[in-house]
Amino acid sequence: MIKIAVDANGGDYGVNTTVSGSMLAIQKYKDLEIDLYGDEDQIKPLLTDSTRIHIHHTKDTISMGEKDPVRAIRHQKEASLCLAMKACKEEQADACVTSGPTQCVVVGAHLLVRRLPQMERVALCPFVPNLDGHPRLLLDVGANVELKKEHLGELAIFASVVSKEILGVKEPKVGLLNIGSEPGKGRENEKEAFAYLSEVKSIHFYGNVEPTEMVNCPCDVVVTDGFTGNICLKAIEGTAKSMGVMLSQEIKSSFGGKIGYLFMRKNLKRFKKRMSTKEVGGAMLFGLSKIVVKAHGNSDPVTYGNAICLAYDLVKANIIQKVVDQLPENKE
Numbered sequence: 377m378i379k380i381a382v383d384a385n386g387g388d389y390g391v392n393t394t395v396s397g398s399m400l401a402i403q404k405y406k407d408l409e410i411d412l413y414g415d416e417d418q419i420k421p422l423l424t425d426s427t428r429i430h431i432h433h434t435k436d437t438i439s440m441g442e443k444d445p446v447r448a449i450r451h452q453k454e455a456s457l458c459l460a461m462k463a464c465k466e467e468q469a470d471a472c473v474t475s476g477p478t479q480c481v482v483v484g485a486h487l488l489v490r491r492l493p494q495m496e497r498v499a500l501c502p503f504v505p506n507l508d509g510h511p512r513l514l515l516d517v518g519a520n521v522e523l524k525k526e527h528l529g530e531l532a533i534f535a536s537v538v539s540k541e542i543l544g545v546k547e548p549k550v551g552l553l554n555i556g557s558e559p560g561k562g563r564e565n566e567k568e569a570f571a572y573l574s575e576v577k578s579i580h581f582y583g584n585v586e587p588t589e590m591v592n593c594p595c596d597v598v599v600t601d602g603f604t605g606n607i608c609l610k611a612i613e614g615t616a617k618s619m620g621v622m623l624s625q626e627i628k629s630s631f632g633g634k635i636g637y638l639f640m641r642k643n644l645k646r647f648k649k650r651m652s653t654k655e656v657g658g659a660m661l662f663g664l665s666k667i668v669v670k671a672h673g674n675s676d677p678v679t680y681g682n683a684i685c686l687a688y689d690l691v692k693a694n695i696i697q698k699v700v701d702q703l704p705e706n707k708e
Contacts, residue, residue: 377409377428378691380471380684381463384414385437385456387475388674391415394475395422397680401688402428404681408688411469413456434459438480440673445483457481461488464666471667471687473658475680481670482519485661492696494703495663497527499602500670501535502609502659505616507592513539514553514590515662516602517609523601525565525572528552532579534662534699535597541693542686543596551585551595553604558584565601573599578702587611658683660690667691 380401384394391414398410402425409428412419416433423429436455442448452458457476461484463469472489474481482498485491491498499516506512513535516523523531532550539548552569554562559570561584573581582595587608590598600608627634658671658679667690671683 377407378405378471378688379409379411379469380473380687380691381411381413381460381469382684383457383460383472383474383476384412384419385434387671387680388440390437391418391422393675393677393680395419396677397675397682397684398429399423399425400677400681401684404685405688408684410684411460411463413459413463432459438476440477442477442480445477445479448480449484449487457484458488461485461668464489464668469666470691471669473669473671473680473684473687475658475671475673475675475683477673478518478670481668482661485664485668489664489666489668491663492665492700492703494700495530495534497523497531498661498663499523499531499534500659501531501538501662504590504593504609504612510543510545512590512593512595513543513597514605514609515597515599517605517659518602519661520602522565522603525569528569528599529572529576529579530703531662532573532576532581532597532599533702535599536579537699537702538660538662538690538695539596541695541698542689545596547580548596549582549594550579550597550599551582551593553598553600553608554584554586556584557586569599658686660686665696667695 382394382398384391411430411432413432415435416431419431434454434456436452438448438452438455438457457474460472464472465488498519500519501513501515503511504514515531515535536548539545554566585595585598658669661668667687669683669687671680
């Protein structure tokens with residue numbers, strides 16, 4: 377059995393999302409167990425299918441507006457997020473899923489789950505939709521403002537293993553996010569990273585990737601620092617949302633547009649699905665000793681269920697051990 381600890385109180389909608397999402401995930405996998413860390417009084421009325429789902433009661437929740445992540449993790453030890461992560465550390469669970477505040481998740485991962493000895497940094501990595509229908513991995517998108525070339529190399533190895541094992545890419549190509557495709561482009565950090573990644577034998581380095589290529593990406597993995605990656609990701613998300621709004625406005629602006637929508641309804645739904653992150657459900661924190669998946673704060677039950685399924689798939693594929701086998705020897 378694979379056991380996943382769920383931060384049931386976390387996220388914008390709390391148990392209203394996490395409980396339903398857990399029941400959806402349980403229906404998909406027969407060898408999955410879920411431990412819900414949250415308010416039992418709120419969970420029980422929503423838990424219509426308790427098959428292989430167990431409740432660990434706590435009312436304490438880390439606020440989505442928490443401004444001091446370190447203080448929250450160190451002082452709210454009975455918070456649902458902390459208890460779920462602690463379960464991973466103490467080998468009571470194989471993975472943790474949460475839709476709690478991102479920085480609290482990153483800090484909790486460092487302090488409670490702990491990173492792999494072979495990794496010097498932890499990175500947040502979402503699955504980015506792509507025109508060909510196969511998502512790409514973009515990291516880091518927020519865990520580290522700056523990353524050295526060696527850190528990018530470690531993260532590229534980690535992401536390559538995930539791309540191969542989870543997305544089915546035989547030889548994942550790794551790109552470096554930059555302002556131009558030529559080797560000499562970018563700041564000194566990017567120039568050094570380009571030279572360094574070119575020499576990492578356990579990855580297939582493609583070269584520089586420009587932001588304009590991210591939705592039609594020539595690579596399977598794109599690495600960068602957390603500041604740059606976060607801006608890139610939010611630009612993609614904002615553009616996609618704006619395009620959806622503009623398309624809706626144009627359709628509603630004329631009678632012909634409304635008639636045309638009736639004929640194109642299925643095509644538009646497929647387009648929306650291709651650009652949606654709901655199919656995956658969340659981002660993985662790379663570099664930890666256990667699987668931690670960060671679901672979107674505003675996840676609906678389907679999205680949250682998919683985040684749990686992603687965690688299950690990562691555990692089932694034995695990702696952590698396969699990454700360790702590819703990394704250099706213990707540094708500590």
